[in-house]
Amino acid sequence: MCPFLMRSMKHIRNFSIIAHIDHGKSTLADRIIHLCGGLSDREMESQVLDSMDLERERGITIKAQTAALEYKARDGQVYQLNLIDTPGHVDFTYEVSRSLAACEGALLVVDASQGVEAQTVANCYTAIEQGVEVVAVLNKIDLPSAEPERVIAEIEDIIGIDAQDAVRASAKSGLGVEDILDAVISRIPPPKGNIDAPLKALIIDSWFDNYVGVVMLVRVVDGVLKPKDKILLMASQTTHLCEQVGVFTPKTKARAQLSAGDVGFIIAGIKELNSAKVGDTVTLANNPAAEPLPGFKEIQPQVFAGLYPVESHDYDALRDALEKLKLNDASLQYEPETSQALGFGFRCGFLGLLHLDIVQERLEREYDMDLITTAPTVIYQILMKDGEVIEIENPSRLPDLSKIEEIREPIINATILVPQDYVGAVITLCTEKRGMQRNMQYMGRQVMLSYEMPMNEVVMDFFDKLKSVSRGYASLDYEFKEFRASDLVKLDILVNSEKVDALSLIVHRNTSQRRGRELAAKMRELIPRQMYDVAVQAAIGANILARENVKALRKNVLAKCYGGDISRKRKLLEKQKAGKKRMKQVGNVEIPQEAFLAILKID
Numbered sequence: 001m002c003p004f005l006m007r008s009m010k011h012i013r014n015f016s017i018i019a020h021i022d023h024g025k026s027t028l029a030d031r032i033i034h035l036c037g038g039l040s041d042r043e044m045e046s047q048v049l050d051s052m053d054l055e056r057e058r059g060i061t062i063k064a065q066t067a068a069l070e071y072k073a074r075d076g077q078v079y080q081l082n083l084i085d086t087p088g089h090v091d092f093t094y095e096v097s098r099s100l101a102a103c104e105g106a107l108l109v110v111d112a113s114q115g116v117e118a119q120t121v122a123n124c125y126t127a128i129e130q131g132v133e134v135v136a137v138l139n140k141i142d143l144p145s146a147e148p149e150r151v152i153a154e155i156e157d158i159i160g161i162d163a164q165d166a167v168r169a170s171a172k173s174g175l176g177v178e179d180i181l182d183a184v185i186s187r188i189p190p191p192k193g194n195i196d197a198p199l200k201a202l203i204i205d206s207w208f209d210n211y212v213g214v215v216m217l218v219r220v221v222d223g224v225l226k227p228k229d230k231i232l233l234m235a236s237q238t239t240h241l242c243e244q245v246g247v248f249t250p251k252t253k254a255r256a257q258l259s260a261g262d263v264g265f266i267i268a269g270i271k272e273l274n275s276a277k278v279g280d281t282v283t284l285a286n287n288p289a290a291e292p293l294p295g296f297k298e299i300q301p302q303v304f305a306g307l308y309p310v311e312s313h314d315y316d317a318l319r320d321a322l323e324k325l326k327l328n329d330a331s332l333q334y335e336p337e338t339s340q341a342l343g344f345g346f347r348c349g350f351l352g353l354l355h356l357d358i359v360q361e362r363l364e365r366e367y368d369m370d371l372i373t374t375a376p377t378v379i380y381q382i383l384m385k386d387g388e389v390i391e392i393e394n395p396s397r398l399p400d401l402s403k404i405e406e407i408r409e410p411i412i413n414a415t416i417l418v419p420q421d422y423v424g425a426v427i428t429l430c431t432e433k434r435g436m437q438r439n440m441q442y443m444g445r446q447v448m449l450s451y452e453m454p455m456n457e458v459v460m461d462f463f464d465k466l467k468s469v470s471r472g473y474a475s476l477d478y479e480f481k482e483f484r485a486s487d488l489v490k491l492d493i494l495v496n497s498e499k500v501d502a503l504s505l506i507v508h509r510n511t512s513q514r515r516g517r518e519l520a521a522k523m524r525e526l527i528p529r530q531m532y533d534v535a536v537q538a539a540i541g542a543n544i545l546a547r548e549n550v551k552a553l554r555k556n557v558l559a560k561c562y563g564g565d566i567s568r569k570r571k572l573l574e575k576q577k578a579g580k581k582r583m584k585q586v587g588n589v590e591i592p593q594e595a596f597l598a599i600l601k602i603d
């Protein structure tokens with residue numbers, strides 16, 4: 001065994017940063033990279049780890065990335081610190097567990113002015129489950145509102161880990177960042193692994209690069225990998241020639257080899273993201289490992305929506321754009337779908353509402369698509385009278401009721417952390433959303449509520465409402481529990497007596513009357529007046545629940561512009577044209593994008 005490599009493994013630390021959204025994870029990652037000289041001042045853009053434009057704008061981290069850094073510790077020794085970035089939003093919790101599988105330790109960053117929130121708890125539990133050493137960091141200690149003592153007590157009460165030696169820091173000013181790195185070195189163990197054993201490397205992320213093809217981010221567990229080695233991907237059973245290995249600093253830097261304990265990238269001329277799946281094990285073709293590493297379970301989309309081009313001739317362009325997005329986003333699913341109302345489009349599956357938003361925005365921005373998006377929905381399980389069980393992700397596909405034995409909806413376990421003052425309002429909201437309380441625990445200033453809730457109520461607008469009834473203080477984490485039978489009905493919307501399939505919804509019978517009435521009223525507001533009267537009806541089967549009229553337009557838009565102010569006229573016409581972009585002609589009625597999402601706008 002090579003003594004140099006043995007020694008170097010002792011000097012490696014693989015760690016992630018986990019936090020609730022906005023507690024300062026990216027800012028701290030930047031600080032650490034800066035301190036270790038990964039980038040010069042000039043190269044140091046704000047938040048280098050959030051590489052996508054969109055991420056920077058929204059300030060959230062979507063794709064896990066990594067940086068291999070060199071750090072001279074106070075003991076004078078040089079360590080290699082591999083920082084693996086993780087996303088903080090509830091939609092991407094799963095990616096957190098993937099990143100943690102590559103680490104021996106995690107920094108749990110908690111905003112010292114806010115305290116413990118739902119994803120602090122969820123991410124910390126994920127880390128503990130994976131056997132990762134957790135080092136608590138109290139961030140934003142520079143803020144006058146920071147209350148480190150209270151937050152330490154919260155970490156101990158709510159999460160149940162020892163936080164007396166939590167590092168106090170400010171990612172913004174840089175205060176305490178060296179203390180954090182010293183804690184990484186002294187408290188997180190170096191990787192274990194056998195450099196002489198056959199190669200075993202876990203793919204923790206993979207993405208498609210236009211120039212080099214698929215890039216695999218791996219954690220090498222055993223053995224050594226060099227360029228020109230022939231690699232075998234154990235799950236897909238494909239072999240490839242390793243062209244290049246290296247690390248991100250966060251710039252790409254080629255290396256002569258990757259060995260046990262390292263986190264780095266492999267490029268092997270792979271063209272299909274599908275053959276380099278996250279969770280697969282990379283080994284050597286001529287000296288393969290006996291068994292693959294335990295992988296990850298494949299992630300299933302939870303939220304579905306139809307995406308349709310406004311102009312039907314853009315269908316092919318939309319398919320190409322989805323194909324390209326999918327190259328870098330394995331969790332995005334789509335399949336062609338036709339709607340009587342909207343024509344040809346795609347049914348897409350997402351991890352959650354934020355994921356949907358991001359995909360939609362990227363399609364519009366990066367691929368210049370004009371889209372109509374239907375209201376998000378969940379998967380329903382249908383038990384047919386003949387005993388067959390089918391799953392539908394589009395309410396309009398619900399089979400004939402006379403053939404259905406029961407409809408089952410997905411139920412989630414929701415954990416909400418909220419300051420005491422807002423508990424009442426949050427409980428009222430959860431009850432309204434058909435939640436069943438399972439637990440309620442007072443923990444210092446905060447209350448932890450556990451609810452079982454139908455997921456379709458949560459995908460509607462729960463998150464926004466939760467934030468508004470708690471003035472932004474409540475935080476939410478949830479996971480799928482089971483499918484459960486419920487008294488559900490399909491609510492249809494008819495426009496001029498024609499059922500518009502893209503507007504159908506599945507709702508609980510108890511709320512169906514009210515929702516039908518409110519939805520029809522909302523549609524009346526949203527559908528612009530046309531040349532003739534438009535009737536909007538809400539119905540369950542043949543039973544009409546509500547009817548609203550959009551009165552015919554009498555005036556023309558230019559009528560207001562008396563006189564000859566041509567620029568004003570042009571402005572009005574342009575405004576009208578822009579408004580038109582996101583309209584879909586359904587029969588002889590023009591329906592705007594907002595009307596397809598009207599269900600999200602009613603109380």
Ligand SMILES: Nc1nc2c(ncn2[C@@H]2O[C@H](COP(=O)(O)OP(=O)(O)OP(=O)(O)O)[C@@H](O)[C@H]2O)c(=O)[nH]1
Pocket residue numbers: 019020021022023024025026027028059060061087088089139140141142143169170171172173
């Ligand atoms: N005052 C102060 N502000 C900070 C500190 N660290 C981060 N912030 C600010 O807090 C906000 C959120 O920081 P981010 O680093 O983007 O948070 P994050 O946890 O990475 O958020 P996501 O990437 O969305 O998960 C930003 O406006 C930062 O400037 C700090 O130590 N002190």
